[in-house]
Amino acid sequence: MRILVTVKHVPDLQSQRSFTEGRVTRNGDDGTMNELDENAVEAALQLVEAAGEGEVYALTVGGPDAVAAVRKALQLGVHHAIHVQDEAIADSDVFGTAKVIAAAVRKVHDEAPLDLVITGMAALDGLTSMLPTALAAELDWSQATLASALSVADGEVTIERHLPDAHETLVAPLPAVVSVTDEANKPRYPNFKLIMAARKAPVAQWSLADLGVDAATVGKAAARTVVVDASPRPPRANRVKITDTGDAGTQLADFLIEKGLA
Template sequence: MRILVTVKFVPDLQSQRSFTEGAVTRTGDDGTMNELDENAVEAALQLKEAAGEGEVYALTVGGDDAVAAVRKALQLGVDHAVHVSDAAVAGSDVFGTAKVIAAAVEKIHEESPLDLVITGMAALDGLTSMLPTALAAELDWSQLTLASGLTVEGSTATVVRHLPDAHETVSASLPAVVSVTDEANKPRYPNFKLIMAARSKPVTTWTLADLAIDPATVGAGAARTVVVDASPRPPKEDRTVVTDTGEGGVALADYLLGKGLA
């Protein structure tokens, strides 16, 4: 089983977020691997362990700092790490990002075929959940999105999708792109042995030239989407905090009456 997992380097959600000219301001000191990509890494490691053989790649696209995302994946136990970094990628939209990731996937796939690409359900900064679909389209592979469960039998991947009023079971032939939700599994913690082993594992770095991508086809200049406006979230309105000492219900009723809501 050969699997590639996409992991994105994102600003820490707890940090103060800001925008510069329509793009998320990214600083190296508060960045981390997108938390939802831990589920993607876990899904890949579980499939490899169940198969008893295989290799797992972690791939990120981003500036110098983004290498931290694949290093984290190495600590979790993936076998190989690839970082695509090129100044010309800056400002790419989802289509540009998917094009770059697809070229890297194809390069690895040509050397030795991959069975699956597994992504997280969303990147917690961009939060479009579009990358998996755009990537499957670029690769012309099947796509199975928002999987709460994933199994592979022979050359078929099967996922379970939890919808509001139904549970869907959907299958596709390999190779396929699968995005997994945070319900798919419980990500493991890196242990000391893996953290130490990860320090000596190499990270392969590719530029656009390594992927034979024309720089004019990605980056801000080629973006098909544009952030029209971004403004800080307004501060929360004053809140009334009531500590319930047995009179909570009365306080709530009084509050609603005071607002004319009851």
């Protein structure tokens, strides 16, 4: 079984965010692998372990700092790491990103067929949850999204999906694109041996030229969305400080009632 997992390098959500020329300001000090992608890595590793054979690829797209995402995936146990880096990709929207990832998936798939591409349910910096569907459309593969559980047998992937008013079981032929939720599993912790090995493990570096992607079809010029304006969040005003003298709960309740919030 051969599986590719997409992982994204995202800013720390607890850090102060800002924009520079319509682009999120990023630096290597506050970035991390998208937490929800850890569930995708775990799902891939569990499937390969259950099959008793196979390999898992981790793929990221981004600037120089993004390599940290696939290094983290190597620490968790994936077998191969790929970093797609090209300045022309900057400012791509989800459709441009899907085009680049699809080209990378095809490159791996052409070397030896992949069974699955697994993604997290969303990237915590954007929270669009659109990439899995856009990627499946680019690849013309079947898709099964928001899986709370998944299994592979007889050339098909079966997922369970929990919705607010329904529980669904979906079956799709391989190869397929699957996104998993944080209910799918509990990601493992990296062990010391893998942490040390990941530091020196090779990471394939690919550009748009390596993937045969025309730079004019991705990036800011090809994006279907654009940042029109961005400004810092204004400081909070008219804050009320409550000193607890034994009746703080009552004071808070009265405040909420006064503001029509309770």
